[in-house]
Amino acid sequence: MNKRPIISASDDIILNLKILAREKEKVRKKLVATAKKLAVTAAKLVVTAREKEVVRRKLAVTAAKLKKSYETLEKKVFERTKSLEMARAKEEAILLSIGDGLLATDEKGNIIFINKTAEKLLGKESNEVVGKNFSRIIPLEDEKGIFIPLEKHPVNMVLVTGATTAQLSTAYYKRKDTKRFPMAIMATPVILDKKVIGTIKVFRDITSEREIDKAKTEFVSLASHQLRTPLSTVNWYAEMLLAGDVGKLNEKQEKYLDEVYRSNQRMVELVNALLDVASLELGTFVIEPERVDVCALTENVIGEQKPQIEARKLRFSFSCEKGISFMQADPKLLRMVVQNILSNAVKYTPDRGKIKFSITLTDKKNILLKISDTGYGIPKNQQDKIFTKLFRADNVRNKDTDGTGLGLYIVKSIVENSGGKVWFTSPGGTNHDGATFYVSLPLNASKKSIANLVIENERPLLKAINH
């Protein structure tokens, strides 16, 4: 074919062709750029694909590990459940067989659990009582057979008043088939998130404890009786001889007999003091407070010492604050305290010495008995032993005075168990610098039994009996 060169073409067409060419160039450039971008993206995709493969592989490993952990965990849970069940079974066995009766209630007092001992003590089976209210199942009466009201029942006290523990040291429960028996009851609340959600009551039959207590008291009584009988005999016959009831005595005879009589008196005092100590240690002394005119009681005790005071020409003064008339105290025990501190002051002050006794109100709640003398005092190096049993300081033993060494032990027991305090001051030198004893007592003693007083390094007098 002949190619005829395009020599002339219209300008328009040339222009259009140029424009077209330019556009095509643009497009071509764009395409190149896009191709380049695609290439970059492709490259990126490859990297991403590789990374994803790595992650996938990691995930697979992790999945395998998780599977293994799961299997191990399952095994552990199984074992743990087994051991928890065993522990629970053990606890239940323990609760069921605790020697004391155990009873648990919910917050309304309905019984949710009782153990075997409780079943036995109450004479009822678990299924008879669970779900019922404790007040209906366990009627209690006191020593005299009078029904104990609900307010005094420890479970009720814990539920209603929110007490942290409540106890009833003796209440009698009557089972249908036997006679009644004494119980000691203690109840505590079960607290979850600061709310009381139930109670636990522990109780036991104290018949044998009571019997032991009774035996101890009887022993003390019998011992006192047996020891005192021959002492009374000597006392009375010596008294009649000395009084000339069966004939006149010569001077020497009178003197000798007087020695016999006085020695016997010492024995009587010692026996009385030992019996008081025994009662204190066996816990058989009960504080029974009543309204006592402490000033009058003290004056009465002072009256007993008057003969001694006058015979030895002691200068004695006593004052009792006007505001104190009556206090709540056990009169026989208060009397013992006053008698002891007074007789000590009189005994350990030489003739013509001075004794000052005062009773004052220290604040609205307490009184203070203060007795100071110008007597022998208490040596400094023996002051720590003064309140211990049978202790008498060397200086008074040298001075030919009598004493059992038990008086202050008894005073301290009684005072401290009444909620009071006893203490003394004494310069304790070799001159008769005297001593001052202080007894502080609350105006309102509460009824309590005197527990054992334990002073450091002190051994019970009646250890053998306590076994």
Add this chain to the structure above:
Amino acid sequence: MQKQKTILIIEDEKSLRGALVDILRLKNFLTLEAKNGREGVESALSNHPDLILLDLIMPEMDGMATLKNIREDVWGKGVPIIILTNLSGAIEEFMDDVVTYYLIKSDWKLHDIVKKIGDVLDTQESRVVAGVLLQ
């Protein structure tokens, strides 16, 4: 002269009983003795003494049972009874209405016991006299 009063002594210890009898006779009282509770009740109810001294620990019938027995009698309800014992007084408290006094032997002088007896008998007399006057 005032009529002599009769005191019944119920006490198992011979020596103590002897001392009481001696001192009471010396002080112009008539005495009756019993060495255990059973004898004591018999003597009290048949002789109607003016006052009874009663020990607590005795064989055959102790003081508490003796007391009960005597108090159950019409005459026995009103006779003054003084417990004279060496037993530490745990029972002192409930005795107040039933007995006139509770004395511990080893703490009391014979002569003081006799004085106490005299006081009780005097009070009895004045009570009786007052009783008659009030009728």
